[in-house]
Amino acid sequence: MTLQPVKICETVLRDAHQSLLATRMRTDDMLPIAELLDQVGYWSVEMWGGATFDSAMRFLGEDPWERLRTLRKIMPNTPFQMLLRGQNIVGYKHYPDDIVEKFVECARKNGIDVFRIFDALNDMRNMAFAMKVAKRVGGHVQATISYTISPVHSIDAFVKMGRQLLDLGADSICIKDMAGLITPYAAFELVSSLKRDLGIPIQLHTHSTSGMGTASLLKAVEAGIDIVDTAISSLALSTSQPPTETLVAILKGTERDTGLNLHLLADISHLVGEIRKKYLAFEAGISPVDVNVLQFQVPGGMLSNLVSQLRQQGAQDKYYEVLDEIPRVRKDLGYPPLVTPSSQIVGVQATLNVIMGERYRMISEETRQYIRGYYGHPPAPIDPELQKKAIGNEEPITCRPADMLCPGFEQAREEIGELASSDEDVLSYALFPQVARPYFERRTKGLGGKEEIAAAIAVALIHQQEAKKAVAKAVSEPGGWVNAWKLLNRPGFIRGGIR
Ligand code: CO
Numbered sequence: 001m002t003l004q005p006v007k008i009c010e011t012v013l014r015d016a017h018q019s020l021l022a023t024r025m026r027t028d029d030m031l032p033i034a035e036l037l038d039q040v041g042y043w044s045v046e047m048w049g050g051a052t053f054d055s056a057m058r059f060l061g062e063d064p065w066e067r068l069r070t071l072r073k074i075m076p077n078t079p080f081q082m083l084l085r086g087q088n089i090v091g092y093k094h095y096p097d098d099i100v101e102k103f104v105e106c107a108r109k110n111g112i113d114v115f116r117i118f119d120a121l122n123d124m125r126n127m128a129f130a131m132k133v134a135k136r137v138g139g140h141v142q143a144t145i146s147y148t149i150s151p152v153h154s155i156d157a158f159v160k161m162g163r164q165l166l167d168l169g170a171d172s173i174c175i176k177d178m179a180g181l182i183t184p185y186a187a188f189e190l191v192s193s194l195k196r197d198l199g200i201p202i203q204l205h206t207h208s209t210s211g212m213g214t215a216s217l218l219k220a221v222e223a224g225i226d227i228v229d230t231a232i233s234s235l236a237l238s239t240s241q242p243p244t245e246t247l248v249a250i251l252k253g254t255e256r257d258t259g260l261n262l263h264l265l266a267d268i269s270h271l272v273g274e275i276r277k278k279y280l281a282f283e284a285g286i287s288p289v290d291v292n293v294l295q296f297q298v299p300g301g302m303l304s305n306l307v308s309q310l311r312q313q314g315a316q317d318k319y320y321e322v323l324d325e326i327p328r329v330r331k332d333l334g335y336p337p338l339v340t341p342s343s344q345i346v347g348v349q350a351t352l353n354v355i356m357g358e359r360y361r362m363i364s365e366e367t368r369q370y371i372r373g374y375y376g377h378p379p380a381p382i383d384p385e386l387q388k389k390a391i392g393n394e395e396p397i398t399c400r401p402a403d404m405l406c407p408g409f410e411q412a413r414e415e416i417g418e419l420a421s422s423d424e425d426v427l428s429y430a431l432f433p434q435v436a437r438p439y440f441e442r443r444t445k446g447l448g449g450k451e452e453i454a455a456a457i458a459v460a461l462i463h464q465q466e467a468k469k470a471v472a473k474a475v476s477e478p479g480g481w482v483n484a485w486k487l488l489n490r491p492g493f494i495r496g497g498i499r
Contacts, residue, residue, distance in 0.1 A: 007043035051080035072111035118144035123376030143170035181210035234273035334378030
């Protein structure tokens, strides 16, 4: 058997800035990067889905669909990949099938090629419908195993899940290690087993949070992995992916040489590094290697959420107590992998347990819904005492959660009325009504993202008196924030004005 080159999925336009810059990179800043990315010859570029959809409307005053179409035009040669949360689509709860169907159809029509589909509980009933539709519209169905560590998760269990996903029509399988927990040796074993059993391409997605990312990719390569996720070096490492150039260089001259051009990658890295400076105010500021993730198995994004939650409550001193409580809540809830939305449910409940001074004295509505079965089957049974306390004698549902939902697309269309100018707009509203409506209203008035400009000014405030004055002046003049953004986007301004 001749070995294939390792193929690369570049995450700079999705997970890298979601992990390091709070998902704030604007389409305008993606355009020059995109042009270069399209020359590289990646297997795919992940550029949509996850938190980017919500963030575009909520913080940037942008239409996520427009971003997809714009990038598609600039990048005709590269397959586009999105992260789809199964029945949660790109949101935080379950949506009815008609909305999932319409969303996948529109995503495909606007330019998505690879649909990476996962469920936070690894409940395949929550993935099957999206997989079926993605297949029907001609997308590549990448079914996902959300990787986690617990007494009920094992290599055998993951391989069994891989086999079931294959039966459901998966074209490839992704091991999604969202917290950066997979060790190089576990990666070797899991990839070897999946390769032996399934006969379809396997892709590894990990994060460098714990410092093991690059080593895990390399061991996965030794085990015969087909595709790996990396981020261009200037937006890699820490809570982001391992650096693209590093892996390309490691494999150079070997039988798995990626064949990618390191000079071109260096140019992209330089450009991304310059653009990153604009987003200083959004830097997560997490240390290069975070040992907490190994000790508490809490993903990086969840840690930063936790810190801001505790800050709001004036309870920063409880940080380590909450970190200790998270694994206990996770155990009580049947060891869900910690990824959106289960990470939020567990994180909020653990915080409540500590702040209230008594475990489960207060139970969040999301925790109750989880215990009622409205997110799917947990990997292990829920603690019976907690269940009793949360929902009494009520029987949890055993059907697929989305079976309890009525169709929603036509109702959403009626509700949003003329503010929506396309099916895509109706979908944005159906997913995030409270975010989409004010966004549409601002859009009809020709306005964009107000928070983004405030943040840009914050950057200026922090770093340079001159820049501060210039931005403040631009905002106060006719044209307001639009002018301020133009100013901040002038290449010389950033280099000369802001560190
Ligand atoms: Co990720």
